[in-house]
Amino acid sequence: YIKAGAILPLGPENEYAGEKPDDPIELRVYRGANGSFVLYEDQGDTYAYEHGSHATIPIRWDESSRTLTLGARMGGFPGMPTEMNFDIVWVGDGHGIGTEVTAKADMRIGYSGQPVDIKDPSLPLH
Numbered sequence: 159y160i161k162a163g164a165i166l167p168l169g170p171e172n173e174y175a176g177e178k179p180d181d182p183i184e185l186r187v188y189r190g191a192n193g194s195f196v197l198y199e200d201q202g203d204t205y206a207y208e209h210g211s212h213a214t215i216p217i218r219w220d221e222s223s224r225t226l227t228l229g230a231r232m233g234g235f236p237g238m239p240t241e242m243n244f245d246i247v248w249v250g251d252g253h254g255i256g257t258e259v260t261a262k263a264d265m266r267i268g269y270s271g272q273p274v275d276i277k278d279p280s281l282p283l284h
Contacts, residue, residue: 182243247263
């Protein structure tokens with residue numbers, strides 16, 4: 159069970175840190191309440207993160223406006239991708255469930271480190 163407002167990131171399985179980029183990252187949004195999550199990234203194969211070599215992306219779901227916000231990326235590290243993709247999945251009955259990435263995401267969003275607001279097109283505003 160996952161509580162309303164949760165944002166769950168999923169990515170492709172990797173055997174080792176440098177195998178392939180984790181792109182796209184699936185973001186499962188469990189609507190019903192406000193929620194937030196901070197996505198953390200680093201090189202994955204050094205201890206440079208201990209000295210601040212990492213990046214974070216704040217992610218927020220606002221239930222009243224039905225908006226998912228990918229905030230501005232903060233920080234950085236050598237080799238960090240400047241562009242990445244997020245597959246957005248609005249979790250519902252039989253959709254966005256289980257442990258595997260969802261076969262068909264609801265939408266794909268390109269992200270370059272700048273804030274992006276994504277409206278949930280499936281739910282009408284009240």
